[in-house]
Amino acid sequence: MRIEIRDYTHPDVAKLIDEVQQEYVIRYGGFDETPVDPTEFAPPSGLFLVGYLDDVAVASGGWRAHDTATAEMKRLYVNPTARGRGLARAVLAELERTAHERGFRRLILETGSEQPEAIALYLSSGYQDITPFGFYADSPRARHLGKILTP
Structure with missing residues (x-):
């Protein structure tokens, strides 16, 4: 897999975000409503990758x-046709590497109870439960995880 940095407004990013939002509809009955400003994913204070x-x-x-x-x-998302090949783990590793390279010492995330594959990936990659934060901090279906980044 080739991993490229893309602007959050890039057509490939839009396609994959549409796909993951449809996945949320199937698993949770609706879209992820977390506020997202595309400029937050622009370097140097953000980054978005496409594989x-x-x-x-x-x-x-x-x-x-x-x-x-x-x-x-x-x-973090992989199209169903490409799952089972370690692509999510590869993108996760690159996200960790680039965040650490930019000076961040910790990576946090929120996922949900209806995404057991994601939870297993994160736990096997060293993520641990953290204090809930963000849009879904009070949701009983949310899982909040974090990891200290090391070189």
């Missing part, structure tokens, strides 16, 4: 500054 197989956008993920030491990950 390509044979020039087809199949994976995505980004991070945005949460505070001066912490970045928040959003929209």
Whole structure:
């Protein structure tokens, strides 16, 4: 897989975000309503990545500054046709690397109870439960995880 930095408004990003939002509809009955400002994912305080197989956008993920030491990950997603190949783990590793490179010491995220594959990926990658934050801080279906970033 080739991983490229893309603007949050890039057509491949829009396609993958539409796909992940449809996944949320299936799993939760509605879209993720977390406020997202596309400029938050622009360097140097943010970044958005797209993974390509044979020039087809199949994976995505980004991070945005949460505070001066912490970045928040959003929209880690792999198209169903490309799952089971370790692509999510590869994008996650690149998100961690780039956030650390930009000076962030911790990466946090929120996911949900209806995404057991994502929870398993995060836990196996060293993420641990943290104090709830953000739009879904009070949701019983939300899971909040974080990891200290190391080189």
